[in-house]
Amino acid sequence: MVLNSIFGINKLGGFIKKQFIDVIQWENPDPEVLMWRFPIQDQEIQNGAALIVRESQNALFVDEGAIADLFGTGTFTLNTQNLPLLTDLKHWGKLFQSPFKSDVYFFNMRQQLSRRWGTAQPVTIRDNDFGAVSVRSFGMYSFRIAQPELFFSQVSGVCEEYRTETLEEQLRNLAVTQLASAFGNANIPFLDMAANQMLLSEQMTTLLQPAFTAMGLALENFTVESITLPESLQERLDERMGMGIVGDMGRYTQYQTAQAIPLAAQNEGGVAGIGAGLAAGMNIANVMTSGITSTATAAPASKPETADITARLSQLKTLLEQNLISQSDYDSAKAEILRKLTD
Numbered sequence: 539m540v541l542n543s544i545f546g547i548n549k550l551g552g553f554i555k556k557q558f559i560d561v562i563q564w565e566n567p568d569p570e571v572l573m574w575r576f577p578i579q580d581q582e583i584q585n586g587a588a589l590i591v592r593e594s595q596n597a598l599f600v601d602e603g604a605i606a607d608l609f610g611t612g613t614f615t616l617n618t619q620n621l622p623l624l625t626d627l628k629h630w631g632k633l634f635q636s637p638f639k640s641d642v643y644f645f646n647m648r649q650q651l652s653r654r655w656g657t658a659q660p661v662t663i664r665d666n667d668f669g670a671v672s673v674r675s676f677g678m679y680s681f682r683i684a685q686p687e688l689f690f691s692q693v694s695g696v697c698e699e700y701r702t703e704t705l706e707e708q709l710r711n712l713a714v715t716q717l718a719s720a721f722g723n724a725n726i727p728f729l730d731m732a733a734n735q736m737l738l739s740e741q742m743t744t745l746l747q748p749a750f751t752a753m754g755l756a757l758e759n760f761t762v763e764s765i766t767l768p769e770s771l772q773e774r775l776d777e778r779m780g781m782g783i784v785g786d787m788g789r790y791t792q793y794q795t796a797q798a799i800p801l802a803a804q805n806e807g808g809v810a811g812i813g814a815g816l817a818a819g820m821n822i823a824n825v826m827t828s829g830i831t832s833t834a835t836a837a838p839a840s841k842p843e844t845a846d847i848t849a850r851l852s853q854l855k856t857l858l859e860q861n862l863i864s865q866s867d868y869d870s871a872k873a874e875i876l877r878k879l880t881d
Contacts, residue, residue, distance in 0.1 A: 657676065
């Protein structure tokens with residue numbers, strides 16, 4: 539009754555509660571939380587209390603915004619012996635035994651895996667073949683907290699918790715900022731970038747590591763998974779690549795004919811026209827090739843030479859021997875080619 543009259547029931551309960559904050563730990567951490575503050579509120583930590591720091595955690599004592607003692611994995615009894623920095627900040631004596639107040643922050647030291655990055659807008663780079671080219675790129679990266687004190691002072695600051703998604707936007711912006719430099723310094727033509735993504739990934743890691751280190755982070759892995767052009771530029775590139783086929787149109791026509799024969803053989807009379815198609819295709823190829831490489835003076839048309847006819851008949855013979863066409867299909871196509879010779 540006397541205590542009740544002096545303190546009141548609620549005040550007495552609060553007083554007792556203050557004296558028995560004897561275990562400090564982060565029991566069920568959210569994987570997406572990088573930093574979490576133990577809920578001290580208006581309570582005090584008992585001298586001799588237990589601090590439990592689990593695997594892949596660190597705990598940092600902060601007194602009124604000033605960084606004090608850092609603890610790695612383990613169980614610790616809190617006293618002036620293992621809180622030297624906090625003892626100095628609070629000007630405690632060596633025999634200090636009273637409860638005290640301090641913020642305790644836990645840090646998630648695990649790797650944050652498979653974080654995605656990408657360019658929302660095209661990034662312009664200079665290419666030796668195409669000049670200024672706008673590209674898009676995306677991939678993944680992994681990081682972890684390496685220096686909790688630096689992360690606290692440079693990134694998170696005083697707050698109840700700091701989540702991964704809060705940091706990711708800044709990290710993605712860092713990656714995009716360095717993208718043009720990485721691609722330019724690599725001296726890799728755009729057409730070869732897809733085959734050199736490992737080299738580009740290493741270049742990006744080298745450029746990004748100092749920025750991560752300055753925030754108390756370690757960049758464990760960075761990969762470039764895709765490099766693409768905007769649709770309009772891709773269409774032009776496809777046209778340019780397609781023109782390369784014209785340089786050997788004769789072989790291209792032969793390939794198309796060989797691909798078409800098995801399908802045509804399934805239709806009645808389909809292969810009978812293959813000989814004419816092959817001869818016409820070869821003539822078209824010759825005309826297109828000569829049109830590209832010749833001067834403005836037009837060359838007079840001439841009949842196919844005997845060597846060309848021999849080559850066509852030899853191709854048909856090869857198709858017959860490989861069982862790609864039947865004997866009757868071969869005979870029909872052969873007759874068609876010979877008929878063209880006598881026209």
